[in-house]
Amino acid sequence: MKVLKFGGTSVGSVESILNVKNIVETCNEPVAVVVSALCGITDQLILTSQMAKAGDAKYIDSYNDMVERHHAIIEGVIKDGVQKAALLYAVDGLLSDLKSIYHGVYLIKDLSEKTLNAIVSYGERLSSNIVASLIDGAKLYDSLTFIKTEKKQCKNMLVSDLTNTLVVEAFKELTDGAVKVALVPGFISTDVSTGEVTNLGRGGSDYTASIIAAALGAKALEIWTDVDGFMTADPRVINSAYTIDTLSYVEAMELCNFGAKVVYPPTIYPVCIKNIPIYIKNTFRPDAQGTVIQEECTDEGRAIKGISSINDTSLITVSGLSMVGVIGVNQRIFSALAKGGISVFLVSQTSSENSTTLGVQDKDCNKAVEVLTREFEKEIKVGSMYPMLVQQGLAAVSIVGENMHNMPGIAGKLFGTLGRNGISVIAFAQGAKETNIS
Numbered sequence: 065m066k067v068l069k070f071g072g073t074s075v076g077s078v079e080s081i082l083n084v085k086n087i088v089e090t091c092n093e094p095v096a097v098v099v100s101a102l103c104g105i106t107d108q109l110i111l112t113s114q115m116a117k118a119g120d121a122k123y124i125d126s127y128n129d130m131v132e133r134h135h136a137i138i139e140g141v142i143k144d145g146v147q148k149a150a151l152l153y154a155v156d157g158l159l160s161d162l163k164s165i166y167h168g169v170y171l172i173k174d175l176s177e178k179t180l181n182a183i184v185s186y187g188e189r190l191s192s193n194i195v196a197s198l199i200d201g202a203k204l205y206d207s208l209t210f211i212k213t214e215k216k217q218c219k220n221m222l223v224s225d226l227t228n229t230l231v232v233e234a235f236k237e238l239t240d241g242a243v244k245v246a247l248v249p250g251f252i253s254t255d256v257s258t259g260e261v262t263n264l265g266r267g268g269s270d271y272t273a274s275i276i277a278a279a280l281g282a283k284a285l286e287i288w289t290d291v292d293g294f295m296t297a298d299p300r301v302i303n304s305a306y307t308i309d310t311l312s313y314v315e316a317m318e319l320c321n322f323g324a325k326v327v328y329p330p331t332i333y334p335v336c337i338k339n340i341p342i343y344i345k346n347t348f349r350p351d352a353q354g355t356v357i358q359e360e361c362t363d364e365g366r367a368i369k370g371i372s373s374i375n376d377t378s379l380i381t382v383s384g385l386s387m388v389g390v391i392g393v394n395q396r397i398f399s400a401l402a403k404g405g406i407s408v409f410l411v412s413q414t415s416s417e418n419s420t421t422l423g424v425q426d427k428d429c430n431k432a433v434e435v436l437t438r439e440f441e442k443e444i445k446v447g448s449m450y451p452m453l454v455q456q457g458l459a460a461v462s463i464v465g466e467n468m469h470n471m472p473g474i475a476g477k478l479f480g481t482l483g484r485n486g487i488s489v490i491a492f493a494q495g496a497k498e499t500n501i502s
């Protein structure tokens with residue numbers, strides 16, 4: 065069996081949903097099909113919540129707009145009949161619950177995390193109902209019952225062992241062959257202790273698909289999207305980017321961790337440890353070759369496989385002469401940041417040890433500076449360490465490729481190219497594995 069995931073762009077219009085139907089119905093083996101919300105709906109669900117919270121009565125127009133979009137898709141893809149009536153009954157039931165929740169938010173002008181999580185879950189609950197009723201013989205599954213999360217450092221994290229057990233139980237009919245198409249809403253989950261609706265984070269449908277593929281020992285995970293595959297760079301930024309035929313798990317992980325939105329980063333790990341290949345395919349050009357991500361990649365030995373980048377990043381430099389040769393300064397830096405729930409994506413420290421530079425997202429910068437300043441308050445007061453040096457609004461770029469390992473001249477070429485183009489590098493990092501220079 066295989067797991068196929070269709071993103072928002074693949075379920076955004078009548079034309080694309082019909083492509084999904086074709087792709088799924090031509091599979092000649094049991095498949096689990098994971099779907100995202102209709103394209104743009106998750107953003108609109110959030111925006112409408114914010115309008116309701118702000119007391120803006122126009123939230124209802126935005127809500128009605130979503131109702132119309134779902135109805136238009138149903139009109140476009142499902143023929144009149146009993147099945148359509150049943151679908152409309154289910155979809156309208158969900159939409160009416162959603163309306164009541166929005167009304168509550170509007171009345172009390174409060175939007176808790178719990179309420180927002182409940183609201184955004186409607187995107188996938190609605191789309192999965194529509195696609196399930198369109199695909200012949202599909203059975204609808206409820207991810208809320210088998211994808212389980214727990215709160216860790218203010219984040220909803222997957223409870224892997226329990227989820228795996230529940231997935232195996234839930235999909236027995238699929239693995240036995242009694243069900244040919246299991247239709248699954250992506251992204252959504254429930255908290256293991258409270259039962260509250262949670263989610264796997266923006267872009268999380270890829271992760272839902274990967275979790276199911278790994279738990280069921282699928283032959284392959286196929287991620288169907290709106291581009292021909294994993295590309296050498298973000299095609300929205302670099303118009304000469306082209307599709308990469310094969311990537312190793314490590315390369316894919318490096319690229320998507322650093323901005324390649326085509327795959328949600330946590331997706332790689334569950335299938336990687338089970339050695340299940342990931343195929344990235346285009347719903348609008350199903351015959352295009354796509355990209356395969358697997359353990360060994362049979363490429364032509366190209367050193368650099370791709371470039372990825374993230375905007376809105378900051379560098380914070382912790383520095384001071386008292387740091388030189390002192391054991392435990394980095395331990396204090398990282399403990400303080402971890403306690404503050406701040407993720408660091410780049411670290412750079414020279415051998416003189418008098419400064420450590422950390423890359424964080426702009427949104428975390430102020431908090432990071434606050435916790436670091438508190439941690440080193442005494443040292444800063446007596447002058448043995450300097451106040452934090454902060455540079456905001458930066459971009460981080462990385463080149464990735466497993467074949468960079470032991471290949472001289474790559475860093476030289478990178479810095480030469482940047483220099484010739486008048487770009488000054490503020491900080492950089494390369495691990496000794498040599499698969500990424502950022």
Ligand code: ADP
Pocket residue numbers: 070071072073074100267288289290291293294295296297298299300323324325326327
């Ligand atoms: P989906 O709705 O299918 O989940 P996403 O928008 O999450 O789609 O991801 C697909 C998009 O990712 C593409 O349309 C493309 O603009 C963007 N993207 C960014 N980096 C890359 C890359 N390296 N390769 C391919 N697509 C990329």
Ligand code: ASP
Pocket residue numbers: 071072100101106107187250251265266267268269270
């Ligand atoms: N609908 C969710 C989002 O837009 C999950 C997904 O599409 O993967 O983030």
Ligand code: MG
Pocket residue numbers: 071267270325326327328
């Ligand atoms: Mg996506």
